[in-house]
Structure formats: structure tokens, C-alpha cells
Amino acid sequence: GAVVSQHPSRVICKSGTSVKIECRSLDFQATTMFWYRQFPKQSLMLMATSNEGSKATYEQGVEKDKFLINHASLTLSTLTVASAHPEDSSFYICSARDRAGADTEAFFGQGTRLTVV
Amino acid sequence: DAKTTQPNSMESNEEEPVHLPCNHSTISGTDYIHWYRQLPSQGPEYVIHGLTSNVNNRMASLAIAEDRKSSTLILHRATLRDAAVYYCILRGWRNNNDMRFGAGTRLTVKP
Numbered sequence: 001g002a003v004v005s006q007h008p009s010r011v012i013c014k015s016g017t018s019v020k021i022e023c024r025s026l027d028f029q030a031t032t033m034f035w036y037r038q039f040p041k042q043s044l045m046l047m048a049t050s051n052e053g054s055k056a057t058y059e060q061g062v063e064k065d066k067f068l069i070n071h072a073s074l075t076l077s078t079l080t081v082a083s084a085h086p087e088d089s090s091f092y093i094c095s096a097r098d099r100a101g102a103d104t105e106a107f108f109g110q111g112t113r114l115t116v117v
Numbered sequence: 118d119a120k121t122t123q124p125n126s127m128e129s130n131e132e133e134p135v136h137l138p139c140n141h142s143t144i145s146g147t148d149y150i151h152w153y154r155q156l157p158s159q160g161p162e163y164v165i166h167g168l169t170s171n172v173n174n175r176m177a178s179l180a181i182a183e184d185r186k187s188s189t190l191i192l193h194r195a196t197l198r199d200a201a202v203y204y205c206i207l208r209g210w211r212n213n214n215d216m217r218f219g220a221g222t223r224l225t226v227k228p
Contacts, residue, residue, distance in 0.1 A: 004160075006160070034215070034216065036218075043202075043204070043218045043219060043220050043221060044155075044161070044218040045218075046215065046216070046217055046218075049215065091158075093160045093161070094160075095160075095161075095216060100214055101214060102147070102148065102149040102208040102209045102210065102214045103149050103166065103168070104214075105163045105166070106151075106153075106163065106216050107163070108153075108160035108161045108162065109160050110159055110160050111158070111159060111160045113158070
């Protein structure tokens with residue numbers, strides 16, 4: 001199956017610093033990428049949807065100035081957590097698809113565990 | 118959005134079949150039923166999906182009720198590696214074909 005690679009797999013940063021997470025589709029062109037956040041013992045929560053070359057669409061309650069998403073190419077999307085704080089510590093997961101349609105499989109990265117100290 | 122309801126947890130013995138239920142009474146005619154699973158500390162992985170007919174693949178089978186208001190994911194012989202959270206998700210034009218996760222079912226497999 002198609003591969004989505006996320007980097008880094010885990011990161012520890014100091015409060016107030018910014019962290020960038022990369023999501024790459026390795027063997028297909030991802031027209032749409034999705035970013036999720038997952039707190040311990042909870043389900044994945046969709047944060048935003050991004051289409052290549054356009055601005056991301058954020059879910060209600062997600063601060064776009066804090067979670068900056070760039071989908072500059074068909075194989076790369078980045079999520080930057082600006083001025084991270086301990087409450088931003090979470091498991092961040094990206095997903096990508098190569099075409100629209102409800103009958104398509106979604107491909108997920110392995111996740112990035114962010115710890116803000 | 119069409120919602121799904123799953124039991125919070127289930128247990129199974131290794132080598133035995135597992136039937137994971139999902140209720141989706143508000144499903145629309147164009148919603149696809151997707152199943153994904155998430156192993157600990159990993160991103161979700163695709164299991165199977167279907168629209169109306171039952172589906173089989175190398176991982177599992179999907180049995181869809183005739184009225185489509187419920188479905189069952191069937192693992193024919195559970196292994197320890199199948200211990201995961203299983204998510205039943207409806208995807209359709211009403212939600213832009215997005216993947217939105219509910220609470221899922223945590224499957225424990227006992228040796």
C-alpha cells in the first residue's frame with residue numbers, strides 16, 4: 001500500500017518554542033492532507049484539512065495562528081506548532097489521499113509524539 | 118454528520134473469531150462504511166470498507182446489514198497482533214469524504 005512518512009516520530013521542546021512536523025507521501029501525490037491530534041486514551045480529533053497550493057481549512061476551535069499548516073507540494077505538508085505550551089503536548093498524526101471520493105483508502109503517518117516541557 | 122456507535126471494549130481469545138459491531142442508523146445511501154485500526158503508539162491503518170455488499174480481504178471480512186444501519190467487522194482468527202482500537206467510520210459527500218473518528222472499540226486478545 002501507499003506510504004505516508006511523518007518526521008520526527010517524537011520531539012521534546014521547551015515551552016515557548018516552535019516545532020515543525022513534516023508529513024510526506026512517498027509513492028503518490030497527495031491532493032489532500034489531514035492533520036489530527038490525539039490525547040492519551042482519546043480518539044483522533046481532526047484539526048485541519050489542506051489542499052496543495054491553497055490555505056488549510058481548520059476545524060472549529062483549532063487556532064490557525066497556533067497550528068500553521070503548509071501544503072506546498074503534492075508530496076509534503078508541514079504542521080508548525082507555534083510557541084508551544086505544555087497543553088499542546090499530544091500525538092499528532094497526518095493522513096493523505098491521492099483522490100477524492102468516499103470509497104478511497106486513507107493513508108496515515110506513524111504519528112509524532114510532542115512533549116512540551 | 119452520520120454517527121457510529123461501537124462498544125467501548127471487547128475481549129477475544131487467540132485463534133478464535135472476533136465480531137466487532139458498529140451501529141450507524143443515520144447512514145445515507147451514499148455513505149461508505151470504513152474500518153480502520155490503531156495499534157498502540159501508531160497511526161491508524163486501513164482494514165476494509167464497503168457500501169452495500171459484504172466484503173472480504175486478507176485482513177478481515179465486513180458484513181453489512183441489509184438495511185445498512187449496522188455492520189460487523191469479522192477477524193477470522195484473532196492473533197495477539199490484532200490487539201488494537203478499531204474504528205468504524207462513515208464517509209460520504211455530506212462530510213466532504215473526511216475521516217472523522219469516534220471512540221472506537223478497544224480489542225484485547227488473550228493468549
